[in-house]
Amino acid sequence: MTPSLTDQICSSPKAELHMHIEGSLEPELIFALAQRNGVSLPYPSVEALRSAYAFTDLQSFLDIYYAGASVLLTAQDFYDMTMAYVQRALADNVRHAEIFFDPQTHTARGVELGVVFDGIGRALDDARAQHGFSSALILCFLRHLPEDEAMATLEAALPYRNRFIGVGLDSSERGHPPAKFARVFARCRTLGFRLVAHAGEEGPADYVRDALDILQVERIDHGVRAIDDDALVARLACERIPLTVCPLSNQKLGVYPDLRQHSLKRLLDAGVVITLNSDDPAYFGGYMNANWLAACTALDLDADDAWRMARNSFEAAFLPAAEKRAFLDDVDRHWQRAAAALPASTPPVA
Numbered sequence: 346m347t348p349s350l351t352d353q354i355c356s357s358p359k360a361e362l363h364m365h366i367e368g369s370l371e372p373e374l375i376f377a378l379a380q381r382n383g384v385s386l387p388y389p390s391v392e393a394l395r396s397a398y399a400f401t402d403l404q405s406f407l408d409i410y411y412a413g414a415s416v417l418l419t420a421q422d423f424y425d426m427t428m429a430y431v432q433r434a435l436a437d438n439v440r441h442a443e444i445f446f447d448p449q450t451h452t453a454r455g456v457e458l459g460v461v462f463d464g465i466g467r468a469l470d471d472a473r474a475q476h477g478f479s480s481a482l483i484l485c486f487l488r489h490l491p492e493d494e495a496m497a498t499l500e501a502a503l504p505y506r507n508r509f510i511g512v513g514l515d516s517s518e519r520g521h522p523p524a525k526f527a528r529v530f531a532r533c534r535t536l537g538f539r540l541v542a543h544a545g546e547e548g549p550a551d552y553v554r555d556a557l558d559i560l561q562v563e564r565i566d567h568g569v570r571a572i573d574d575d576a577l578v579a580r581l582a583c584e585r586i587p588l589t590v591c592p593l594s595n596q597k598l599g600v601y602p603d604l605r606q607h608s609l610k611r612l613l614d615a616g617v618v619i620t621l622n623s624d625d626p627a628y629f630g631g632y633m634n635a636n637w638l639a640a641c642t643a644l645d646l647d648a649d650d651a652w653r654m655a656r657n658s659f660e661a662a663f664l665p666a667a668e669k670r671a672f673l674d675d676v677d678r679h680w681q682r683a684a685a686a687l688p689a690s691t692p693p694v695a
């Protein structure tokens with residue numbers, strides 16, 4: 346990739362639609378919060394913790410990710426974590442983020458839901474007021490736990506319903522199919538929440554189809570295993586169902602150990618609305634621009650691919666139409682200027 350394309354990618358406006366706020370907790374902040382809260386960690390130093398980030402699969406990551414989140418106790422902790430993410434996102438020209446959080450990870454430790462909403466919510470309010478950073482929250486249910494617990498979490502979160510726009514489904518995918526959460530997603534649908542779910546990360550293409558048909562989600566998180574099913578790929582493209590793809594996550598968790606083999610280029614070429622995201626940036630070695638550059642370099646993507654994926658990120662966002670239009674205009678202006686500077690670029694078909 347040329348240095349100028351790298352610059353254009355880094356400076357492009359973009360939306361991030363798949364980022365777990367607990368996955369933005371850097372080892373330095375984990376240690377600082379542990380000290381502030383008198384929590385003891387099973388690692389002697391920041392370096393020792395970071396060197397434990399050698400994952401073999403999703404579960405080996407989740408075990409460390411949940412341990413890291415154990416230092417979050419007060420609203421100020423959630424505020425500090427969220428503000429740290431916002432600063433990194435701003436540096437990568439992320440203009441809008443739809444941020445996942447895992448309430449059950451915190452309520453199980455005795456942290457009240459109000460503390461979680463207060464800390465994250467106040468940080469996002471301040472980010473909007475101080476930096477014009479646009480954002481929304483998506484509450485994720487942990488799929489390794491029973492559906493009844495997801496339902497109880499939903500009911501407990503309803504007093505804060507103006508704080509989140511939608512619900513998602515994360516944690517261990519294998520053995521926990523979408524159908525397990527049919528009732529709670531049906532209830533969320535009647536309540537008017539936006540719906541997403543992780544599917545087809547480690548689980549099969551069938552889980553992507555079930556997330557669409559049974560849970561009736563509007564976006565699929567990861568979804569990269571859809572590539573195993575031609576009819577499903579055609580459906581995703583035809584129905585314009587976005588996939589929130591996370592390249593460095595897929596590499597670090599062994600979904601695609603070699604990014605050159607990643608399915609996202611084939612999916613993009615098949616007309617699927619592919620977006621690029623960081624998933625758990627503190628654990629997988631990079632925030633948005635690192636993910637964009639890793640994918641574009643490994644797969645030899647060009648300016649038209651990048652332009653398309655930047656448009657996709659706002660097209661797939663749960664934004665009001667006027668705001669979406671304004672962001673898309675910013676993206677087009679950016680890449681039209683880039684096209685004048687870069688060789689042989691043609692605008693993508695909107």
Ligand code: HPA
Nearest residue numbers: 365515516517543624625
């Ligand atoms: O990539 C992921 N997959 C499933 N659950 C998660 N929780 C945080 N990140 C992930």
Ligand SMILES: [Zn+2]
Nearest residue numbers: 515543566624
């Ligand atoms: Zn994820």
